Amino acid sequence: MRLGFNFWLGAGLTALVIFAGVLAPWIAPFDPVLDADLMSSELPPDATFWFGTDAQGRDVYTRILFGAQISLTVGIVSQVINSIIGVTLGMTAGYWGGWWDDLVNGLTNVMLAIPSLIFALAVMAVLGPGLPSLLVALGLTNWSWTCRIARSSTLSLKSQGYVQAAQTLGYGDLRIMFTQILPNMMGPILVMATLGMGSAVLSEAALSFLGLGIQPPFPSWGSMLTDARQLIQLAPWVAIFPGLAIFLSVLGFNLLGDGLRDSLDPHMRTRSP
Amino acid sequence: MTAPLLDIKDLQLGVALGQSIHPLLKSVSFQIMPGEAYGLVGESGSGKSVTSLAVMGLLKKPLAVSSGKILFKGQDLLALPKREMRRLRGNRVAMIFQEPMTALNPLSTVGRQIAEMFVLHQGKSWREAKKLAVEALSNVRVPNPDRRAKSYPHQMSGGLRQRVMIAMALACNPDLLIADEPTTALDVTVQAEVLRLIKELCAERGTAVLFISHDLGVIASICQRVGVMYAGCLVEENETRALFDTPRHDYTRGLLGALPRLGSRSQHGRQRLVDIDSIIADRSKLTDTRFIAPRGTEGSQP
Amino acid sequence: MFRFTLRRILQIIPTVVVVALLIFVIFSVVPGTFAASLFADGKRAADPQMIARLNEEFGLNKPLMERFVAYVTDLAQFDLGTSFRTRQPVFDLINDRMWASLKLAIVAMVFALAVGVPLGFLAAMRPGSVLDTVTMIGAVSGLSMPQFWLGLLAMYLFALQLNWLPSFGYGNGSFQNLILPAVTLGVTPLALLARTTRAGVLDVLNADFIRTAHSKGMSEIKVVRWHVARNALVLIVTTVGLQFGSLIGQAVVIEKLFAWPGIGSLLVDSVAIRDIPVVQGTILVIVLWFLVINTAVDLIYAAIDPRIKQE
Numbered sequence: 001m002r003l004g005f006n007f008w009l010g011a012g013l014t015a016l017v018i019f020a021g022v023l024a025p026w027i028a029p030f031d032p033v034l035d036a037d038l039m040s041s042e043l044p045p046d047a048t049f050w051f052g053t054d055a056q057g058r059d060v061y062t063r064i065l066f067g068a069q070i071s072l073t074v075g076i077v078s079q080v081i082n083s084i085i086g087v088t089l090g091m092t093a094g095y096w097g098g099w100w101d102d103l104v105n106g107l108t109n110v111m112l113a114i115p116s117l118i119f120a121l122a123v124m125a126v127l128g129p130g131l132p133s134l135l136v137a138l139g140l141t142n143w144s145w146t147c148r149i150a151r152s153s154t155l156s157l158k159s160q161g162y163v164q165a166a167q168t169l170g171y172g173d174l175r176i177m178f179t180q181i182l183p184n185m186m187g188p189i190l191v192m193a194t195l196g197m198g199s200a201v202l203s204e205a206a207l208s209f210l211g212l213g214i215q216p217p218f219p220s221w222g223s224m225l226t227d228a229r230q231l232i233q234l235a236p237w238v239a240i241f242p243g244l245a246i247f248l249s250v251l252g253f254n255l256l257g258d259g260l261r262d263s264l265d266p267h268m269r270t271r272s273p
Numbered sequence: 274m275t276a277p278l279l280d281i282k283d284l285q286l287g288v289a290l291g292q293s294i295h296p297l298l299k300s301v302s303f304q305i306m307p308g309e310a311y312g313l314v315g316e317s318g319s320g321k322s323v324t325s326l327a328v329m330g331l332l333k334k335p336l337a338v339s340s341g342k343i344l345f346k347g348q349d350l351l352a353l354p355k356r357e358m359r360r361l362r363g364n365r366v367a368m369i370f371q372e373p374m375t376a377l378n379p380l381s382t383v384g385r386q387i388a389e390m391f392v393l394h395q396g397k398s399w400r401e402a403k404k405l406a407v408e409a410l411s412n413v414r415v416p417n418p419d420r421r422a423k424s425y426p427h428q429m430s431g432g433l434r435q436r437v438m439i440a441m442a443l444a445c446n447p448d449l450l451i452a453d454e455p456t457t458a459l460d461v462t463v464q465a466e467v468l469r470l471i472k473e474l475c476a477e478r479g480t481a482v483l484f485i486s487h488d489l490g491v492i493a494s495i496c497q498r499v500g501v502m503y504a505g506c507l508v509e510e511n512e513t514r515a516l517f518d519t520p521r522h523d524y525t526r527g528l529l530g531a532l533p534r535l536g537s538r539s540q541h542g543r544q545r546l547v548d549i550d551s552i553i554a555d556r557s558k559l560t561d562t563r564f565i566a567p568r569g570t571e572g573s574q575p
Numbered sequence: 576m577f578r579f580t581l582r583r584i585l586q587i588i589p590t591v592v593v594v595a596l597l598i599f600v601i602f603s604v605v606p607g608t609f610a611a612s613l614f615a616d617g618k619r620a621a622d623p624q625m626i627a628r629l630n631e632e633f634g635l636n637k638p639l640m641e642r643f644v645a646y647v648t649d650l651a652q653f654d655l656g657t658s659f660r661t662r663q664p665v666f667d668l669i670n671d672r673m674w675a676s677l678k679l680a681i682v683a684m685v686f687a688l689a690v691g692v693p694l695g696f697l698a699a700m701r702p703g704s705v706l707d708t709v710t711m712i713g714a715v716s717g718l719s720m721p722q723f724w725l726g727l728l729a730m731y732l733f734a735l736q737l738n739w740l741p742s743f744g745y746g747n748g749s750f751q752n753l754i755l756p757a758v759t760l761g762v763t764p765l766a767l768l769a770r771t772t773r774a775g776v777l778d779v780l781n782a783d784f785i786r787t788a789h790s791k792g793m794s795e796i797k798v799v800r801w802h803v804a805r806n807a808l809v810l811i812v813t814t815v816g817l818q819f820g821s822l823i824g825q826a827v828v829i830e831k832l833f834a835w836p837g838i839g840s841l842l843v844d845s846v847a848i849r850d851i852p853v854v855q856g857t858i859l860v861i862v863l864w865f866l867v868i869n870t871a872v873d874l875i876y877a878a879i880d881p882r883i884k885q886e
Contacts, residue, residue, distance in 0.1 A: 006715075110593045113869075114862050117824030118842070125846040125854050126601055198719065205721050206828045210843050225724060229832065232731045239731065243724030251719035258715070331789055363792035370790075375783035380805050380880055389801065393792055425881045441791070 007259025013252025021068035029062060045237055052237035054227070056217075060237060063219035064245050070220045071249055074134055074204040075197035081139025083146055083193050090150025091177055091185075095158060104147065111144040117203055124212045134213050138200045146192045153185035187264040194257035198250040205246050221246045276347065277304035278448055278481050279328065284341035286327055294339050297323055298505045301341075307448065310475065310482040312492035312513070314528065315502030321485045324502075325451045328483070329368055330358045346448070364394040367442035369471075371454040373434035377426040383437045384410070384422025390444035409440040413470060432463035436470065443474060450475060451483045456491060468495055489528055493517065501525045576877070583873050587866045594862045598855050599646055603639060655856035660848060665856035669838055673860065675745060676837030680826055682753055683760035684815065691765040692811055695772025700799075702777065710769055717766025723828045726759035730833070743834040756833040760826055764818040768811065775810035779803050809880050816872030820865050 020027075045052040051060035093104035111119070120137040127133035157163055158181070166176045207213035208222030216223055221242040228239035281303055287296040298320045305311045313321045326332050328343055330350060343350040345366065350358065370376045377386060387409050388402035397405065403422065410418035413436040426434055435455060442450055452471060456464040472495050475482050486492050492499055492513070499516050501509040501524065509522040520526045649656060655665035698707040733755060734742030746752035779785065780803060788798045827839035834840070838857050845853035877883040 106593070110590055110597065112820075113590050113594060113866055114597075114858070115820040115824035115865060117821070117827060118858055118861055121827065121842065121846055122598065122601055122854065122858055125849060125851070202719075202721055206723060206825075209721075209723055210828060210831055210847075212843070212846055222721075225727065228727055229730075232727060233735050236731060239724070239727050243721060243727070246721045246724065247716075247719055250721070251716065254715060254719050329790055331786065359792045359794060361792070363790060368790040370783065370787060372783055376787045378784040378788075378802050378806070379882060380809075381802070389788075389793070390791055393797075427882050438787075441787075 004259060004262065006255045007263070010252050010255025010257075010259055013248055014256055017068050017072060017249045017252060020065050021072045024062075024065040024069060027065065029059060044235070051241040052235060054224070054231075054235070054238050060224075060241050063224060064221065064241055066219045067221040067224065067242065067245065068249070070131065070214055070218070071201045071204065071246070073131070074138060075200045075253070077135045078138035078141075078200040079193040079196045081135070082141070082143040082196055083189055085140070086143035086146025086192075087150045087182070087189060089143070090147035091154050091181060093147075094151040094154030095173065095177055095181070101151075104151070108144045108147050116141045116199075117206060120203055120207060121212065124207060129212050129215050131214060134204055134207065137207075138203055141203070142196050142199065146189060146196075149188050149192060150185060153188065154181055157181050157184055187260075191257050191261045191264065194253055194260060198253035198257065201246065201250050201253065275307060277344075278307045278309075278346060279305040279483070280342075280344040281324070281328070282342040282344065284324065284327065284338065284343060286323060286332070286336065286338040286341075288335045289337050290335070294337065296339070296505065297336070298327075301502075301505075301507045303500050303507060303510060305449065305481050305483060308479040308481050309498065310472070310484060310496040312484045312486065312496030312499040313502055314486060314489055314492050314499055316487055319502040320505045321502050322453055325368070325453050325483060325485055328451060329362060329366060331362075360394070363390060363442075363447075364445045365447050366449045366451065367445070367447040368451040368453065369435070369438045369442050369455045371457055373431050373438060373458060374426075376438060377434060379426055382423050382425055383429070383434075387422075387437065387441045387444055390441060394445045405444070406440075409444050410437070412443070413437075413440040413474070415440070430463075431459050432467060435459060435463075435467050439467070439470060439474070443478070443480070446478055447480060449481045449483060451485070453485045454487070457486070457488075464491075471495065501528065579877055579883075580874055583870050587863075587870055590866060591859075591863060595647075595650060595859055598858055599643060602851055602855060603642070650859075655859070656852035658845075658853050659850045660845075660853075665852050668841065668853060669856055669860050672836055672838045672841050675835060676826060676830065676839055677864070679753065679756055679760065679830070679835060679837060680819070680822055682757040683822060683826075684764060684819065686757055686761040687764035687768055687818075688811075688815065690761075691768030692772050695769040696776055696807070698769070699773045699776035699780065707773075710773070714766040714770045717762050718770075720762065722759055722763060722825050723832045725762060726755065726829055726832050729755055729759055743832075745834075745836050756829050756835055759833075760822060760829045763825065764815075764822055767818055768814055771810055771814045772807060775807045776803060778810075779806045782806075805879060809876065812872055812876050812879065816869050816876075819868045819872075823861055823865055 051064065054060055054063070089104045089107075093101040120141045123137035123140060124133055127136060154177075163176060163180050166180050171179075204213055204220065205222030205225070208220040209225050211223070211226060214220035214223050216226070224242040225239060228242075232239045281301060284298055284301045285296060286298045287294040289295075301320070301324060303311070313324065315321050323332070323336065326336075327338055328345075328350065330353075332338065338351055341351075345361070350361070353361070377383065384403055384406045387406035388399060391397040391402035391405045392399060395402075407418045407422045410421055415421050415433065415436055421429075421433075426437075429437070438455070450471070455471065456467050459467060468491065471482065471484075474480070482495070484492060484496055489499075496513055499511065499513050500507050501516075501522065503522075503524045509516070509520070509525050511521075516525065517529065520529055646656075653666065655669070657664055658668060661668070694710050698704075698710040701707055730742050733740045740755055741749075741752050742755075744752060785798060785802060788802045793801070823839075826837065827842055829835065830837045830839035831843050838860065842854060842857040842861075844850075845857065
């Protein structure tokens with residue numbers, strides 16, 4: 001398995017986000033919510049406030065560190081939910097076939113017909129804003145591709161000798177699925193989840209930016225940008241740094257996912273040197 | 274004696290790895306006379322296909338000719354400007370490839386793909402070219418050429434597709450046809466038909482053939498002379514009959530021994546298929562020798 | 576071809592029905608709370624009398640089955656219901672705003688195609704070149720960029736600092752107002768198109784039939800025109816179809832950012848005030864558009880690739 005420069009760049013960026021999120025309470029110079037001070041609002045970046053301050057006088061750098069926690073939580077939890085749903089449906093559909101397969105296929109097609117951000121919006125409309133709703137909304141949104149991949153891998157694995165051997169030995173369906181099939185398709189599923197983390201972080205940012213996700217005053221990168229439109233002329237740093245944080249973390253997940261995919265599947269590798 | 278149509282002189286080529294060129298062909302020379310069918314035989318990796326690609330000027334990037342000459346009607350193809358080479362390619366020297374499945378564009382009708390030849394080399398309009406394409410199809414004995422010209426490759430069998438390739442290659446009456454394992458991917462019965470077609474059409478038109486195969490039997494049925502390639506060298510060359518009767522090189526003997534023969538059963542009543550211990554040794558260790566170094570002679574007793 | 580077309584068009588219907596059903600189910604899981612939350616703006620407690628009146632007016636007190644039947648009957652007559660907030664028919668609300676959205680989406684996609692496809696093509700023709708490297712770095716960055724942030728920066732630079740373009744609004748449909756939102760919205764599909772075009776063209780260039788084409792004595796340009804372009808188009812068309820979905824989704828955010836009067840901003844506003852009939856209707860219309868575009872893409876695909884129609 002050869003991992004290229006892109007993979008390591010992605011891994012580095014991801015590590016940086018994890019580092020920022022986990023260590024935020026210790027390394028952040030201020031409190032992300034409580035240290036609001038209107039006297040020091042909209043200050044440009046300096047030695048005290050590395051990334052400047054926002055309209056309420058809170059330190060943008062501190063809020064970005066804490067924002068990493070939310071992005072990471074959303075990315076990881078939503079992709080775990082997605083993978084569980086996608087793998088369970090896809091694997092059973094591919095393995096059992098018949099009406100269950102038709103049903104899952106139909107459901108997948110319907111889900112693919114709804115743009116994912118729109119679906120997440122609908123769920124947020126029902127559940128109301130907040131982190132738990134976001135996790136549910138984004139966890140329910142992107143499983144269709146995972147499901148398709150799980151289904152087609154199962155279909156091809158089903159005809160493999162060792163799976164048929166296990167069937168002949170009288171192993172139960174579930175046991176075969178979890179011991180023989182699942183481990184053999186973890187690669188592509190992991191790639192999907194890594195790339196999915198990127199799009200989940202983007203969706204969270206978009207929803208929070210619209211005021212439907214994480215609510216102020218909690219520091220989500222997306223919600224930090226909500227006020228930026230009004231502030232951008234006076235205090236551009238309020239817009240620049242949170243966006244940069246989103247960009248770099250999503251770039252990290254995407255490069256990581258691309259790198260994993262290239263190393264798992266040499267066919268997908270672009271053929272340039 | 275007439276001048277040779279194709280005269281390959283000391284051709285050397287290899288894979289360019291950084292500064293150095295890792296050799297694949299070590300000084301290969303042979304000639305093909307006008308109208309002659311010449312066979313190149315050898316196992317995969319022996320350099321037959323690269324030789325033919327070099328003649329066509331179709332070597333792809335890491336591959337490059339390092340020295341030698343390829344004279345076609347006295348002109349050195351290696352020194353020819355790109356445009357001149359393009360005018361020659363397909364027109365005077367044409368090629369048929371091994372895989373009839375993938376050698377045709379799946380999104381174009383076969384009629385159009387043949388017609389391209391007339392548009393490219395004879396300056397015909399598309400309309401005329403399409404008519405000529407139908408004619409070309411009937412020349413390779415495709416039934417219903419009118420209708421077939423409008424079909425797509427995926428609607429055809431492998432044999433039919435290879436006929437389309439032949440029609441395309443012979444469209445402009447080339448002087449030389451290069452056939453790179455044209456029948457390997459086909460069924461045995463279809464193989465014989467396609468071989469007969471190539472043989473008859475080329476004889477009719479006086480087209481010379483450079484026929485490449487790993488199968489001596491196929492070569493024998495079509496070629497007057499044979500060159501045997503092994504590890505990038507032309508190790509033996511002779512009239513087909515003479516080569517069969519008195520093989521001079523160890524490797525040729527090995528090849529002949531590997532041919533299954535009817536009626537030649539061994540005393541146990543069963544014929545043993547012989548194979549050549551066929552791992553090409555590390556090329557860099559083969560140096561310039563023209564002899565087989567670490568290999569068995571006949572059969573596969575290691 | 577006719578039967579294929581008809582079949583693909585008919586396939587839309589069941590999907591729309593299931594989506595409509597799904598939407599109804601989603602919005603009925605928490606029954607009765609909408610009316611309450613509609614008035615709960617956080618400042619004062621909801622007035623129980625008003626809640627009761629609203630429940631009465633919109634039939635929210637009726638049993639689920641009855642509401643479902645009413646919903647389906649209305650839908651069959653293209654009646655998407657009435658807005659909780661404005662009391663206007665949802666159909667009219669959407670109809671007023673749909674065309675602005677379509678204009679934005681189409682211009683964005685055309686921009687993405689016009690820039691992304693040639694870039695991917697050129698990159699593939701010279702793999703490893705400076706152009707290729709820059710294009711691929713640009714593509715992965717474009718895919719990782721939050722679009723609304725890019726829009727925000729573009730707004731700052733081109734509208735507020737340089738004063739070249741209006742910063743937001745519809746501007747009575749003037750082209751200048753369209754530029755910033757359309758370009759911003761087009762960035763992600765542009766990046767993806769550049770990437771897939773490059774991969775697709777590289778794949779085609781390595782195909783055996785390209786070697787055949789060269790062996791015919793074709794010039795590089797003719798090889799590209801006669802054999803590469805069409806085959807790469809198949810992949811491009813598929814990508815466009817898939818990307819339209821995420822483009823429509825992103826359009827919601829971009830419309831909001833640039834105060835573009837489309838159904839995207841209608842949807843966001845309605846979600847914020849929980850005007851459920853509008854939310855349901857908007858989502859249904861968006862899905863319908865997406866399906867129509869995907870079907871069109873499938874038909875184009877079939878017209879290009881003769882192997883599709885056979886199955």
